[in-house]
Amino acid sequence: MNIKGTLFKLSETSGASGDETNVSELALGMLKQYCPDARITNGNVIGNFGKFKEELPLLVLDAHIDQIGMIVTYITDDGFVKIGNIGGIDRRLLPAQPVVIHGKKDVKGVICSVPPHLTSNGKEVLSFDDTAIDTGMTKSELDEIISLGDTITFDVKCHELLNSRVTGGAFDDRSGIVSILYALECLKDKKTAYNVTVIFSSQEELGERGAKIGAFEINPDIALAVDVSFAYAQGEDENKCGYLGKGAMIGVSPSLSRKISDKLINTAKENNIPYQIEVMNGLTSTNADRYAVNREGAEVCTVSIPLRNMHTPVEVIDLKDVELTGKLIAEFITE
Amino acid sequence: MKNLLKELCLADSISGDEIEIRNIIIEKIKDFCEYRIDPLGNLICFRKGKKTPDKKLMICAHMDEVGFIVTAIRPDGTLLFDMVGGVDPSVTIGRQVKVGKNRIYGVVGSTAVHNLSREQREKLPEMKNMYIDIGAESKEDAEKYVNLGDCIYFESEFAELGENRIKSKAIDDRAGCAIMINLIREEPEYDTYFVFNVQEEIGLRGSRVSAFSLQPDFAIVLESTTASDIDGVCGAKKVCSLGSGSVVSFMDRSTVYDRQLYKLAFDIAKEENLPCQTKTMIAGGNDAGAIHITGKGIRTVAVSVPCRYLHSASCVIEESDFKNSYLLVKTLSKRILEI
Numbered sequence: 001m002n003i004k005g006t007l008f009k010l011s012e013t014s015g016a017s018g019d020e021t022n023v024s025e026l027a028l029g030m031l032k033q034y035c036p037d038a039r040i041t042n043g044n045v046i047g048n049f050g051k052f053k054e055e056l057p058l059l060v061l062d063a064h065i066d067q068i069g070m071i072v073t074y075i076t077d078d079g080f081v082k083i084g085n086i087g088g089i090d091r092r093l094l095p096a097q098p099v100v101i102h103g104k105k106d107v108k109g110v111i112c113s114v115p116p117h118l119t120s121n122g123k124e125v126l127s128f129d130d131t132a133i134d135t136g137m138t139k140s141e142l143d144e145i146i147s148l149g150d151t152i153t154f155d156v157k158c159h160e161l162l163n164s165r166v167t168g169g170a171f172d173d174r175s176g177i178v179s180i181l182y183a184l185e186c187l188k189d190k191k192t193a194y195n196v197t198v199i200f201s202s203q204e205e206l207g208e209r210g211a212k213i214g215a216f217e218i219n220p221d222i223a224l225a226v227d228v229s230f231a232y233a234q235g236e237d238e239n240k241c242g243y244l245g246k247g248a249m250i251g252v253s254p255s256l257s258r259k260i261s262d263k264l265i266n267t268a269k270e271n272n273i274p275y276q277i278e279v280m281n282g283l284t285s286t287n288a289d290r291y292a293v294n295r296e297g298a299e300v301c302t303v304s305i306p307l308r309n310m311h312t313p314v315e316v317i318d319l320k321d322v323e324l325t326g327k328l329i330a331e332f333i334t335e
Numbered sequence: 336m337k338n339l340l341k342e343l344c345l346a347d348s349i350s351g352d353e354i355e356i357r358n359i360i361i362e363k364i365k366d367f368c369e370y371r372i373d374p375l376g377n378l379i380c381f382r383k384g385k386k387t388p389d390k391k392l393m394i395c396a397h398m399d400e401v402g403f404i405v406t407a408i409r410p411d412g413t414l415l416f417d418m419v420g421g422v423d424p425s426v427t428i429g430r431q432v433k434v435g436k437n438r439i440y441g442v443v444g445s446t447a448v449h450n451l452s453r454e455q456r457e458k459l460p461e462m463k464n465m466y467i468d469i470g471a472e473s474k475e476d477a478e479k480y481v482n483l484g485d486c487i488y489f490e491s492e493f494a495e496l497g498e499n500r501i502k503s504k505a506i507d508d509r510a511g512c513a514i515m516i517n518l519i520r521e522e523p524e525y526d527t528y529f530v531f532n533v534q535e536e537i538g539l540r541g542s543r544v545s546a547f548s549l550q551p552d553f554a555i556v557l558e559s560t561t562a563s564d565i566d567g568v569c570g571a572k573k574v575c576s577l578g579s580g581s582v583v584s585f586m587d588r589s590t591v592y593d594r595q596l597y598k599l600a601f602d603i604a605k606e607e608n609l610p611c612q613t614k615t616m617i618a619g620g621n622d623a624g625a626i627h628i629t630g631k632g633i634r635t636v637a638v639s640v641p642c643r644y645l646h647s648a649s650c651v652i653e654e655s656d657f658k659n660s661y662l663l664v665k666t667l668s669k670r671i672l673e674i
Contacts, residue, residue, distance in 0.1 A: 080566035090448035092460045093429030096647035098492070098502065108494050110502055110649040112565040113426055118572055125425075125457050132566035134643065134651060136496030155492075159431065159440040161470025162480060167431065167442045234413060234466045235446035245472065308468065310449060312429045314442035316468055 001185045003178055003322055004166065006030065008158040010174040014102055016069025016086045016151035017203045018043075022102075024065055027177055027200050034184035035198060043202035044214040049184055052195050059194035060220035061183065061329065062211060062287050063176030063227065064204030067169070068311050070152035072101060079139045080132035081109065083152060087205030088311055091125045097313065098155035099133060103146035108155060109135040154313035164319040165244065171315040173204065175305045175322050176226040179248075182326030183333070191335040194222065204287055211287035215294035222260060223291035223300045224329060228317070229278055231306035242306035245318040247274035248325035251302030255283050255292060260301040267332045273324055278304060303329060336513060336661070337501065337654065339363070343509035347433065347488040349402030349419045350537045356398045360512060360531055364519045368529070377545040378531040384523040388672040393528040393551035393633075394518065394664065395542060396511025396558070397535030397622060400504065401646045403427075403487035405434065405467075408478060412471030414441070416487055417462065420536030424460045426647035434469055435485035441469040489648035499654050500577070506650035508535065510640045511557030514661045524669040535622050539589070542622035546629040553596070553671050554635040555664060558621045559652070560584075560614070562641035571615040575641045577653040580610025581660040582639040586617055589624025596636035596671065603666045609659045612641075636671075638664050 010030075015023030020043060028045050031038040035047025045065060068087035075081055081101060095113030100106050112132045133152070135142065158168030177200055184198070197218050202210030204227075215223070229249050232241035242249040250264045268275040283289045288300040305325050308316040348356035357378050361370065368382040378398070401420030408414055414434065418427070432441050443465050448456060467487065471477035491504035515529050528549050534540035546554065564576035575582045583600040585592055604611035627635040640660050643651040 076566055078566065082566070088448055090429070090445070090451075091456070092425065092458075093445070095423070096426040096644040096649040097429065098494075098649050108496055108502070110496070110644060110651055113423070113644045113647060113649075114565070114568075115561050115563045115574075115645065116421075116423065118563060118568065125459060130567060134496070134565065136498070136500030136502075136651065136653075138497075141497065156431070157492075159490075161440055161442075161468070162476065163470050163472055165470030167440065167468075167470075230447060230450065233444055233468065234409070234411070235444075235464060236450060240450075308447075309429070309442065309444045310447040312445070312447075314429050314431060314444065316442060316444070316470070 001182055003182060003319055006181065007175055007178045010177055011158050011168045011170045014153045015066055016153055017066040017205045019151040020066050020202050027065055030181055031198060042213055044210050045200035046214065047198045049196040049198060050192055056195045057221040058197060059333065060197050060199055060218055060223040060291065061180045062199045062201055062223055062225050063180050064173045064287060065177065065200040066202050066205055067153065068205050072146060072148050072150045075139055075142050077139055079137055079142055081135060082132050083128060085128055086151065090312060093312060094131060099152050100155045101146055101150055101152050103150045105145060107135050107145060109133040156313040165316060166319060167314055167316050169313045169315060171307055171317050172228045172310055175228060175317050179226050179305060179322050179325040179329065182323060183329035186327060186330035187333060192333050193335040194333055196333060201287055208287050208290045211290040215291045219295055220291065220298050223288065223298050225286045225288035225300065225302045226325065227286045227302060227304050228307040228310065229304035230310065231308045233308045242276045242278060244306050245320050246276050247321060248328050249276045249278035249304040249306055251278050251280060251284055253280035253284055256288060256301045257299035260299050264301060264303065264328065264332055268328055271331045273328050273331065275328060336517060339516060340509060340513045341493045343512050344493055344503040344505045348399060349486050349488060350399040350534045352486050353398045353533045357531065360516065363516045367519050373545060373548060375541050375544055376533040377541045379545055380519060380529040382519050382523055382527050382529060384525040384527060386525050388525040390552040390672055392553045392668060392672055393530055393549050394515060394555045394557065394668060395530040395532055395622060396515050397508045397532040398512060399533055399536050401536050402489065405481060405483055405485045405487060408474050408481065410474050412473045412477040414467040414469065414481060416467055420646065422646050424462050428460045428465060430648055431490035432467060433488045433490050434467065435481050437480060439469050439480050441467040444468045491648040496651060500651055501654060502649050502651050504648045504650065506642055506652055507559035507645050510559050510652065510657055514557050514664060517661060518665060525672045527668060532622055539622050539625035543625040543629060546626040546633060550630050551633055554626045554633050555668060556621055556623045556626065556635065556637040557664060558637055558639040559642040559645065560639035561619055561645045562643050565643065574614050574616045574618055575612050577641050577643065578655060579612045580656060581663050582612055582614060582641050584614040584637065587619050588617065589620030590627055590635065592636055593634040596634060599670060600636055600638065600663065600667055603670060604663055607666060609663050611663065
């Protein structure tokens with residue numbers, strides 16, 4: 001499996017929360033290679049891996065398919081597109097940022113930036129109410145292609161950096177999707193200790209909504225939320241971050257199952273797979289929070305890929321971590 | 336003309352290192368004029384016309400673009416940098432860049448929004464808190480690819496917006512360069528000097544010496560100037576607008592333009608039915624500031640293409656303004672010598 005190629009393809013396909021169809025269909029095609037019965041149900045991509053065995057517990061591998069973005073709220077008479085946010089966006093980096101509006105067809109635009117002669121008094125970052133997109137089109141041209149409620153994503157191409165590091169948008173959480181696909185690749189023809197169901201869940205960025213209904217539908221005994229977490233970089237608290245290139249960050253937290261955390265750690269140790277520990281003190285702000293309290297409850301843990309510049313068009317990860325995360329998951333599942 | 340502009344905009348040449356763009360320009364013009372390169376790197380061209388005028392005319396534009404320079408390499412392999420020319424931190428944070436001669440990809444990183452306090456999220460970003468991440472694992476690793484003083488360029492796609500607009504980095508002032516290349520490739524009415532200047536963005540350095548060495552009677556500066564006709568801005572604060580034609584200003588922060596030439600430009604625009612506008616605020620400045628007070632003084636006018644988000648990786652112009660500026664300068668360069 002070509003980890004980089006798969007990641008770049010998924011990252012460059014749009015899927016803001018609530019409008020994941022483009023990327024879901026792409027991911028569905030990829031998942032079907034391993035889970036022939038895979039389908040899209042209420043926004044979630046769901047597939048069963050291998051033959052179901054009555055005696056085995058059911059484990060869900062979850063990664064969220066959606067990404068942060070923006071949404072069209074109004075088109076002004078001058079043809080500027082007014083927007084709202086989908087998920088947590090850093091407004092400090094919006095000026096002059098290239099974006100794509102996903103209308104009847106994709107429309108390229110630039111977020112308006114107020115020039116210095118008009119900002120000498122203002123020291124504050126613009127609110128979404130004062131932000132607009134410049135598309136080069138008139139209102140009547142836009143009305144043909146764009147509707148209120150259309151979603152918007154950053155216009156960004158993935159690039160290789162030095163070593164095995166790469167940059168792009170939406171690595172949160174397309175890199176998690178790739179890790180799961182890689183884990184399934186490693187598990188081909190292997191005996192598993194669990195029945196495995198994969199859920200690429202929707203709307204995580206709006207409060208783990210896809211995982212809530214996906215968890216209810218599948219009702220797993222165990223769930224691993226494969227997401228991204230903070231990698232140390234200048235401006236971050238080193239004590240609260242993992243490092244790029246040092247492997248998956250295994251979550252330890254009151255809201256996670258210590259049994260599963262320990263089992264993941266032991267699996268890593270036994271198989272000489274580098275790993276890191278991510279300690280949290282309550283909820284994890286990942287889909288794990290949803291699976292844990294689904295129906296009668298489940299044993300859950302987070303397995304996170306370290307990532308820099310989260311929720312920006314310049315997210316950075318190390319491809320080694322995507323591979324190591326996939327390996328760890330595969331070993332965990334192997335009988 | 337759009338393809339030419341694209342080629343010029345995508346060339347990476349920040350102030351003080353204009354070799355790449357200059358070489359491209361030389362290839363385009365070498366069969367049509369005599370040229371030389373002065374000690375600062377300005378490209379000075381002489382284009383023979385149909386007639387030799389009594390007076391000397393210089394048309395100029397600057398080749399350099401804004402960008403950044405590597406100032407330090409940190410132990411973790413990230414780069415510290417400073418801006419070259421006026422770049423707003425708000426259009427620097429969260430961008431892709433290219434570093435050094437090998438154009439290594441990098442990104443301008445910042446603290447994740449999740450980890451900022453409520454106050455920090457509302458505070459404008461500052462250069463001193465930013466760094467460039469090229470994927471290096473350590474200082475030694477980074478040093479294999481990057482040297483102190485290496486240039487850093489915006490990574491940007493040259494894209495069409497709608498039917499009539501263009502988005503790219505470096506439109507300021509490759510638009511002016513493109514107009515000059517077109518003028519050189521046609522036979523002008525009169526002998527004309529064309530100068531592609533260096534180092535405009537760090538304080539009008541190149542134009543100072545090229546104007547001195549040519550000592551022309553007249554100068555036409557071709558530029559790209561800030562348009563703020565964006566949502567929520569009204570009246571005079573728009574300064575100038577996309578689609579309303581070339582911008583000929585009477586005054587900016589560095590120059591009070593020659594009144595007769597200012598009027599001549601508008602007269603020509605009217606006669607030839609070319610849209611033309613002036614700036615509605617005293618803002619900005621360009622090479623005219625250095626040129627008009629060079630030597631014993633040079634009568635100077637500037638013709639600019641209105642441009643939104645000027646010093647960013649996403650400058651936006653309207654093609655008609657670019658073409659109209661070319662047409663206006665074509666006639667202006669003839670009529671100015673007939674004054």
